Amino acid sequence: MERGQKKQHEAEILASLPGVGRIxxxxxxxxxxxxxxxRDYAALxxxxxxxxxxxxxxxxCIVVRRQACHDRLANAMYPWARLAVQHDLRSRSKYPPFEAEVTATVEPLRxxxxxxxxxxxxxxxTGTTFDPSLAAQKSGC
Structure with missing residues (x-):
């Protein structure tokens, strides 16, 4: 597989995730x-x-948000997580129902x-795209 094809394949895989847009x-x-x-999860x-x-x-003992991070990536994570909560049942289950409150905390989005x-x-x-039915089967939803 050529280098250009590998990048495109990775882009297709990432684009299949719920809530991922162009930006x-x-x-x-x-x-x-x-x-x-x-594929370094800890670095990401x-x-x-x-x-x-x-x-x-x-x-x-307190747990706080990491300040030493890449600003553009940090700013991209919250809209992605918010959209995933709206479009993916598994993500919605990790986000408590703060919809009634105006000031929801960002911890659930993290x-x-x-x-x-x-x-x-x-x-x-694994080189596979996102399959919501597979995620629902594993979680028992």
Whole structure:
């Protein structure tokens, strides 16, 4: 397989994920190309800012959003996660019903984005596109 065909194949795989649009896809391919090529889930989590940071002192332990991340990738993750919640039953199940509240926290969206990155890495490793019926079968939905 030629190099150009491999890139196109990866783009088709990523485009099959729920909620991925042109801008999110272009941002992922441009800004996280190396991590996607290596199928490095941990690097993708760190680059996109969905990997939490735990701060501990003698008396407290808090989990906060990763600040040391790529701004464009971090900004692409939240719209992607929000759209995935609207279009994918499995993503919706990870997002609690905050629809009635005006100020929903972003922690559930980070959790959805984290799952989407794990699914993307698994799909890239196997070379398959997203199949919502397969995800529903595995979750028992």
């Amino acid at each position: 999110v896809l272009a941002t992922l391919l441009a800004e996280a190309f190396d991590a996607l090529q290596r 989590r760190s680059l996109t800012g969905v990997a939490p940071v735990t701060k501990r002192s003698g008396k407290s 959790s959805v984005a984290d799952r989407l990155l794990a699914v993307a890495c698994a799909m890239l490793k």
